[in-house]
Amino acid sequence: MNAGNESPLKVRSARDALALLARKVYERFGPESLPLIQDVCGKLGRSVGERMREDLPDGNLKTVGKAFSEGASRRNNPVDIIELTDTIFHIKGYRCNLGLKDTYRELCVAMMAMDRGIFEGATGEKIDLKILRSLAAGDSCCEIVFELSKWENSV
Numbered sequence: 001m002n003a004g005n006e007s008p009l010k011v012r013s014a015r016d017a018l019a020l021l022a023r024k025v026y027e028r029f030g031p032e033s034l035p036l037i038q039d040v041c042g043k044l045g046r047s048v049g050e051r052m053r054e055d056l057p058d059g060n061l062k063t064v065g066k067a068f069s070e071g072a073s074r075r076n077n078p079v080d081i082i083e084l085t086d087t088i089f090h091i092k093g094y095r096c097n098l099g100l101k102d103t104y105r106e107l108c109v110a111m112m113a114m115d116r117g118i119f120e121g122a123t124g125e126k127i128d129l130k131i132l133r134s135l136a137a138g139d140s141c142c143e144i145v146f147e148l149s150k151w152e153n154s155v
Contacts, residue, residue, distance in 0.1 A: 009099025018044065019098040019111065026107045038110040045117020053122045061148055064122040065089035068115075082143075089119075089146040093135075100136035108136035112144070119146050126151070 011017050022037045053059050056067055065084050069091065072079050077097050083090040095101075100108050109131060116129040126149035133139035 015044075015097075015114075016099075019100075022111055023099065023103070023107065026104060026110075031106065034106060034110045037107070038113040041111050042113035042117040045114035045119075046121040047117075048114075049118040049121020049123075051121075052118065053124070056122065059123045059125075060086055061089055061119070061123055061125070061127075061146070062086050064119055065091075065146070067122075068118065087148045091144055092133075093142040093144070094140075096135045096142065102138050103136050105131075105134050105137035108134045115144075116146070123148075125149070 009016055009020050009023075011020055018041070022041070025033050025037065049064075052064070052067065056063050062084055065081070068089070069079050069081055072093070075097065077093060077095050079091040079093045081089075081091055096108075098108070098111055100111070112129060112131060116127050119125075119127040128147045128149045130145040130147070132143040132145065133141055135142050
């Protein structure tokens with residue numbers, strides 16, 4: 001892993017700045033910083049998702065997943081959609097917009113609260129997130145599943 005190396009992430013947006021700050025905080029303060037990072041990323045994601053929902057015809061997971069993948073393509077980070085239904089959005093991605101490739105899987109998990117928050121804000125539903133593979137852990141891709149929670153369907 002690239003622990004302590006300078007991040008290749010260029011800061012071109014507030015999201016880039018948050019990603020770089022989270023990485024530096026994690027490298028300085030270690031695992032005890034992860035709940036704070038996760039909390040802030042989740043709040044940012046929910047805010048983005050709520051604004052996203054205003055531009056969508058509905059808050060169905062399928063609609064939100066399609067809009068999310070189109071946004072990723074516009075940011076030059078296209079994803080392969082493995083499954084897209086009313087209850088599951090399963091994707092693979094090959095570039096980390098958070099600058100975490102070959103770094104820290106646990107930081108990836110904390111920061112992915114942002115994407116889970118986007119889906120929760122846009123759908124108005126509780127979302128379960130599974131990270132099956134992660135570029136941060138040295139895997140060849142990120143493989144992620146967003147699924148409507150079976151336990152609680154109201155954010």
